[in-house]
Amino acid sequence: MSEVDFEKNVMTEILPSLIDSTCMDRRMMLNFPPKYGELIFDKEGRYIRTDSTKATNEEKKALLEWKRRNLEIENDTSKIIVAFESKIKFNNEDLREDFEKHFKGAKLQKLKKEDSLEYKIDIEKIKLKGKFKLMDLSKFPEKDKIWGTKYNFNFSGVAYFRKIQFDTTKKYGILDGGFVCGGKCGQGFRIYIKKVNGKWKVDKIDGTWIV
Template sequence: MKKLLNLPLLAVIILFSSCEKKITDLEFEKKVMTEIFPDLIESTCIDIRLFSEPPPIIGQIIYDSEGNHIGIDSIKGTDEQRQKLLDWKNLKIKLERDTSKVIIGFDPIIRDSSKDLKEDFKNHFKNSKIFLPKQKKETEYVFDFKNIKLNNKFRLKNIALFPKNNKAIWRTKYNFIFGGVVSFSRIQFDKNRQFGVLDAAFTCGRLCGQGTRIYIKKVRNKWIIDDIEGTWVS
C-alpha cells in the first residue's frame, strides 16, 4: 500500500526532472545572463567623469641629470596648487553624489567570443570540464535587456540608436550624460552548469577602453561573479 501511495510523488519528481532537462543550452544561457546582468554592468562600466583628469600635484617636480622624472618636492608646494587639488577633490565628491543617470550604449547581440576561452576556463576552475556542444546551431542571439533592473547609476540604450559611424559616436553632443559602449560575449559553461566564463568590452572613447574576462559560478543556487581579469587596455 505504501508503495502505491508513493507512486504519484515519484511521477511528479520524474515530470519535473524531465522538464528541467528539456531546457535548451541557449535558454539556460539566457537565463543565467539575465540573472547576472546587473552585476556585469556594475563591474565593467565606469563613470569616465571621475577619471578624466588626474589629481593636480603639490610641489615641484624633480628631474635627474638626464631629464627623467624622479619625484616631487612637496615642501615647495604653492597655495595655488593646493587650491587646485581642493577644487579637484570637491568636483570628484560632487560627481560621486550626482544622481544623474549615465547612459551606456549596449550591443544586445551576444556573440561567441573571438578568443578560445577553454584553457583559461580550465586554469581558473580546476577539475572542471568546459561544455562544448557537438552541434552548435546558434553563434549569437539578441538579448532582451530592457526590463532588467540595474543596481547603479548606469542606464542602457541600444547601440543601434547611436550614430553608426564609430567616430560620430564620440563626437556627437547628446542631451544626456554619455558614458561609453559595453558589449558581452556568450557564456561558456562546464558540463555540470556550475561555472562559466565570458568576455566583456567597455569603450569610453576612440582611444579609451578596456577588455575583461569574467568568471562566474553558482553559489547557493545563485550566479555570482567569481573573478575578473583584464585582457586589453586602450
C-alpha cells in the same frame, strides 16, 4: 530548454553584476588630477618623485577645484547611461586554459554548432539597482561620432559582452567583455562566473587589455 535559451537566461541574470563590476563614470576618468609640486628627475632625466611641498598657489587652487569636481560627480544622483551592445556574439578566442586554471577540476564542454549562434538581450528585463542605466547601442550615432555628440544625459561609454562558455555540469562559466569610454579609452575583461545556491554570481574578473 535549448542551449541558447539557457545561456540567454544566465546572461540576463548575471548582467546587473557585470555592469556594476565593469562600467565606470566617464566624467571621473576624464577629470584628470592636476600637477601638484615640483617634479624631481635623476641625472639621466628619469622621473623620481614629486616634491609636493613646492606646489605653487595656482597648483593648490587647481587641486581644490579637482577635488570639488570629483565630489560633485560622486554626489550626482542622476543616472549614468551606458550604451549596451544587446547582440551577444560568439567569442573566437580559446578560453579553455584560463577556465580550467581558475576552476580546478572543471572542464569546459565541447563547443557545438549552436554555441556560435548569436542572440539579443532584452534590456527591459535587466533590473539594475545601481547608478547605471542601459540604452541600446543602436540608438546612438555610429562609430567615432558617438564620442563627439552632445547628449542631454550623462553618457559614460559602451559596454559589451561575448557569449558564455560553460563547463560540462553547467555550474561554472567564462566570458569576455569590455567597456569603452572613448576613442582611446577602455578596458577588456575576462569574467569567471559560478552558480551558488541556485544563483549565478561573478567569481572573478581579470583585465585583458587597457587603453
